[in-house]
Amino acid sequence: xxxxxxxxxxxxxxxxxxxxxxxxxxxxxxxxxxxxxxxxxxxxxxxxxxxxxxxxxxxxxxxxxxxxxxxxxxxxxxxxxxxxxxxxxxxxxxxxxxxxxxxxxxxxxxxxxxxxxxxxxxxxxxxxxxxxxxxxxxxxxxxxxxxxxxxxxxxxxxxxxxxxxxxxxxxxxxxxxxxxxxxxxxxxxxxxxxxxxxxxxxxxxxxxxxxxxxxxxxxxxxxxxxxxxxxxxxxxxxxxxxxxxxxxxxxxxxxxxxxxxxxxxxxxxxxxxxxxxxxxxxxxxxxxxxxxxxxxxxxxxxxxxxxxxx
Numbered sequence: 001x002x003x004x005x006x007x008x009x010x011x012x013x014x015x016x017x018x019x020x021x022x023x024x025x026x027x028x029x030x031x032x033x034x035x036x037x038x039x040x041x042x043x044x045x046x047x048x049x050x051x052x053x054x055x056x057x058x059x060x061x062x063x064x065x066x067x068x069x070x071x072x073x074x075x076x077x078x079x080x081x082x083x084x085x086x087x088x089x090x091x092x093x094x095x096x097x098x099x100x101x102x103x104x105x106x107x108x109x110x111x112x113x114x115x116x117x118x119x120x121x122x123x124x125x126x127x128x129x130x131x132x133x134x135x136x137x138x139x140x141x142x143x144x145x146x147x148x149x150x151x152x153x154x155x156x157x158x159x160x161x162x163x164x165x166x167x168x169x170x171x172x173x174x175x176x177x178x179x180x181x182x183x184x185x186x187x188x189x190x191x192x193x194x195x196x197x198x199x200x201x202x203x204x205x206x207x208x209x210x211x212x213x214x215x216x217x218x219x220x221x222x223x224x225x226x227x228x229x230x231x232x233x234x235x236x237x238x239x240x241x242x243x244x245x246x247x248x249x250x251x252x253x254x255x256x257x258x259x260x261x262x263x264x265x266x267x268x269x270x271x272x273x274x275x276x277x278x279x280x281x282x283x284x285x286x287x288x289x290x291x292x293x294x295x296x297x298x299x300x301x302x303x304x305x306x307x308x309x310x
Contacts, residue, residue: 009202013064023056029203083119093159101148129160146272150280162285173281174235179274180252191246195239217246
């Protein structure tokens with residue numbers, strides 16, 4: 001049977017991406033798939049650079065045009081795995097987990113295990129909602145692989161629907177903390193700009209003047225730092241990469257976010273954006289009680305702040 005594809009993504013290499021290895025660049029864009037799966041895509045001829053197949057080690061040049069034919073998702077057998085979970089709260093209806101940076105939320109081709117879903121399947125056994133299907137049991141919302149912090153998991157379909165309705169109504173409290181590059185001359189800022197697929201780079205989202213989906217982020221400065229700003233972002237809506245896109249729109253990308261920003265030499269060993277889902281609040285779908293949870297900043301985040309403050 002011929003291979004079918006979910007979509008073909010196109011990209012033109014800009015100055016900031018020039019010099020990167022082909023496989024490293026693709027892995028940065030598709031954070032839900034593994035580096036080995038990226039290399040398989042390249043080996044199978046599903047990645048073209050200037051309409052030619054290149055090796056994984058090929059160094060990108062400014063102006064290179066890339067096409068990536070991403071195969072349709074495989075039907076995966078998701079296995080329960082005994083992986084440590086940082087559980088903040090649990091009852092018969094839901095689970096609040098503090099996800100570490102670097103953990104993928106749900107399985108994907110080339111990354112079938114070691115995910116949050118594998119871990120919660122082991123912990124909850126068969127007590128998870130089925131609304132999002134076999135690959136995403138219990139998952140009401142998600143946060144990026146390299147974003148840490150709080151996530152709510154539904155144990156049954158009733159709680160899943162109750163939580164999903166609150167997300168749809170934008171009544172969920174979601175506050176993030178991050179370190180942005182550069183100093184700002186304000187203490188509060190609201191960005192009300194639509195977000196959609198970047199028309200020039202399908203691997204990214206972007207602020208759009210027309211089209212896209214309504215997106216609102218409220219930024220508040222926590223601390224003005226030398227060359228950086230430690231701030232809070234409160235989501236009014238929840239679009240893909242919303243905080244990262246709106247931060248970049250402000251011309252203050254999040255430190256460590258090489259997809260929407262750039263690498264800072266001093267912090268070149270960072271493995272992702274310094275973005276932490278600090279607070280999560282909602283009305284419990286069974287009791288009707290408002291609940292709110294907070295998560296301490298991870299150690300790596302604290303060390304970055306300490307380094308900048310010196």
